[in-house]
Amino acid sequence: MLALGKLLELTLTDHEPAEKTQVTTRGVRLRWLGEGALEVRPPEGEDCGLDLLLSAGIHGNETAPIELLERLLHGVANGKIKPRARVLFLFGNPAAIRKGERFIEQDINRLFNGRHELSSGFEALRAAELEQFARVFFSKPERTRLHYDLHTAIRGSKIEQFALYPYKEGRRHSRRELARLAAAGMEAVLLQSKSSITFSAFTYEQLDAEAFTLELGKARPFGQNEEVNLDRLEARLIQLIEDTEPQTEQSLDGLKLFSVAREIIKHSDSFHLHLPADIENFSELSKGYLLAEDLAETRWVVEEEGARIIFPNPKVKNGLRAGILIVPDSGQRLA
Numbered sequence: 001m002l003a004l005g006k007l008l009e010l011t012l013t014d015h016e017p018a019e020k021t022q023v024t025t026r027g028v029r030l031r032w033l034g035e036g037a038l039e040v041r042p043p044e045g046e047d048c049g050l051d052l053l054l055s056a057g058i059h060g061n062e063t064a065p066i067e068l069l070e071r072l073l074h075g076v077a078n079g080k081i082k083p084r085a086r087v088l089f090l091f092g093n094p095a096a097i098r099k100g101e102r103f104i105e106q107d108i109n110r111l112f113n114g115r116h117e118l119s120s121g122f123e124a125l126r127a128a129e130l131e132q133f134a135r136v137f138f139s140k141p142e143r144t145r146l147h148y149d150l151h152t153a154i155r156g157s158k159i160e161q162f163a164l165y166p167y168k169e170g171r172r173h174s175r176r177e178l179a180r181l182a183a184a185g186m187e188a189v190l191l192q193s194k195s196s197i198t199f200s201a202f203t204y205e206q207l208d209a210e211a212f213t214l215e216l217g218k219a220r221p222f223g224q225n226e227e228v229n230l231d232r233l234e235a236r237l238i239q240l241i242e243d244t245e246p247q248t249e250q251s252l253d254g255l256k257l258f259s260v261a262r263e264i265i266k267h268s269d270s271f272h273l274h275l276p277a278d279i280e281n282f283s284e285l286s287k288g289y290l291l292a293e294d295l296a297e298t299r300w301v302v303e304e305e306g307a308r309i310i311f312p313n314p315k316v317k318n319g320l321r322a323g324i325l326i327v328p329d330s331g332q333r334l335a
């Protein structure tokens with residue numbers, strides 16, 4: 001296999017490859033762009049017009065998606081996968097991946113869409129660099145732009161695999177993309193209703209890509225991900241890369257849709273979340289439930305019918321999201 005196919009090994013050992021560009025026997029070009037960043041270009045004349053950005057390791061302890069990207073890269077480098085799409089593989093936070101931690105100083109996934117400019121430290125620099133890799137990759141006109149940012153969650157979940165679909169004023173969420181996600185094994189999609197500071201929000205809002213955060217089970221260390229079955233996603237990604245995807249039906253195939261009712265923001269150290277530590281994502285909360293309290297007698301009381309909680313986390317920094325209250329969505333506003 002070509003040395004550049006071992007991007008994860010290079011990243012884990014903090015090595016810069018001697019050769020920055022390599023070409024497979026099939027004429028596929030691999031180009032190392034910087035730490036944890038590799039571009040794959042199909043042979044001349046075989047390009048199907050899709051630019052596919054696949055990122056993982058934005059949180060360093062979320063290893064199942066990193067292992068998935070590594071398998072895809074090995075397949076490309078040893079010729080088993082025959083790319084007809086341009087693909088950019090990104091490992092988001094190499095220092096955190098090496099330590100097996102969500103982040104070192106601050107959460108990179110709260111530093112996009114310009115937030116890194118208001119901050120300092122290497123994670124802010126890395127967020128700026130990731131934005132730049134994505135901006136250059138998605139700069140070619142008249143091509144289809146798709147970004148999947150792959151994650152796993154801190155806690156267990158009543159719905160194991162799901163997607164978060166960013167929001168941009170005036171742009172409607174695509175039914176076709178949702179059908180593709182259902183075919184890739186996603187059981188639910190959360191339709192965002194405001195602009196955000198995550199990586200997928202950046203590529204969606206600023207680079208005109210269709211973009212998603214995919215949540216793929218619970219975070220575990222490398223080599224301990226046998227419980228996470230990513231077969232359907234992996235098969236779909238290979239089809240996208242090889243341009244062999246079957247015509248996607250518009251049927252959403254049992255996909256559950258949710259929208260954001262409210263983001264719970266932690267304003268101070270007095271923030272208190274009234275949920276059991278082991279509560280699962282998508283747990284239902286009844287109307288009238290006192291969800292959280294914060295200083296100045298701020299109270300978060302559930303008012304919505306059918307409300308559920310995802311990503312509850314009272315340990316986030318002040319000013320950041322400590323949970324999302326979601327409600328079922330009828331899908332009526334899809335394009």
Ligand SMILES: O=C(O)CCC(=O)N[C@@H](CCC(=O)O)C(=O)O
Pocket residue numbers: 059109151152153154155164198200213310311312313
């Ligand atoms: O399990 C958790 O609490 C967080 C899992 C995770 O990292 N989720 C992403 C979602 C990004 C998005 O909102 O699109 C995150 O919180 O960064």
Ligand SMILES: [Zn+2]
Pocket residue numbers: 058059062151152153
């Ligand atoms: Zn994550």
